[in-house]
Amino acid sequence: MIIRQLSDIRRTDRLVKSKGWDSARLLLKGDGMGFSFHITTMYAGEELRMHYQNHLEAVFILKGIGTIENLGTGEIHKLSPGVMYALNNNDRHIVRPETDILTACVFNPPVTGQEVHDENGAYPAEVDVPAQRVAVNS
Secondary structure (H helix, E strand, O other), rough: OOOOOOOHHOOOOOOOOOOOOOEEEEEEEEHHHOOOEEEEEEEEOOOOOEEEEOEEEEEEEOOOOEEEOOOOOOOEEEEEEOEEEEOOOOOOOEEEEOOOOEEEEEEEEOOOOOOOOOOOOOOOOOOOOOOOEEEEOO
């Protein structure tokens, strides 16, 4: 069993910060779960252009408002607490937070830890990392 406290994770290198967002990565590839689980904040006023070519992602909005634009279809959807979006087709998209948006995210395959978006808005392809149990209140 793995038990982790978000406030503890935020004080480790599992809190990854980049332009327009930060991500507390509670589960990573090395935890051996087959997916990674993140609490991510996207900052108000940013325009986050992403294209996860190597990962599928599901996002649940916990707090905040904004929009997501599907660049393949041009559709724009409102984001608010209780909304979930899933990038099931490696969808190119833009998130435009009107306020800070707090989310819970799942990635498959799992990320390894320090990934940030490349020039295409993607995380790199899965890297082979041996399974490990990281002790952060676990």
